[in-house]
Amino acid sequence: MISLNLTTLLLGLGLATAIFFLIRLDHLRLGHGAFWLLVAAAAAVLGAWPGLIDRLAALIGISYPPALLLLAAVMVLFIKSLQSDIELTRTERRLRRLNQRLALYEAERGERAERDNITE
Template sequence: MASLQVTTGLLGVGLAIVILYLIRRDHLYLMHGLFWVAVAIAAAALGAWHGLIDQLAHWSGIQYPPALLLLLACIVLFVKALHADMVNTRIERDVRRLNQRLAMLEADADATRHAPSLPTSSSSESLP
């Protein structure tokens, strides 16, 4: 049991280090990295605190503690996927709006480029 806790704790710390490295190298957006750092902290806490998952399972009425761990992992991944879809939808909407604005600007530029020039009146023509 102790080797499992050491492994879990090391995985949590290792994951936190990798996430911080990816954020530092700008391979991972800071807000997304914070989520994964929280996951790494939770894994490290499960490794450091003996019997935490057993206590949580007993408190929530789940008979088999690893089932609680799997349930929590599924819920976290579901929430992460939902959040990623929401961000993706916002980005797609913004890109669609930018494309529409660009098309309107290009249409205005073409219209002003192909519009006939108005004759300019000279100052001598306006005198009586």
């Protein structure tokens, strides 16, 4: 059991280190990195103290502790997916507005060019 705890702890710490490097290299935004750092910290904590999930499950009233872990993982991934969809929608809306502004700018520039050609 100690090797499993050590493996889980090392995986959590390794994930945290990888996330720090991704943030530092600007491959991952800080906001997204903070979420994944929390996931890595949770993995490290549960790896160091595996009985913690058993105690939490007993406290909540869940008789099979791995079910709590799976439920929590599904909920976290659901929330992350929802957050990503919200951000994608916001980005698409900004891009659409930017395209509309660019089209208006180009149309105005074309009208000016036509007026300048007529007056010459």
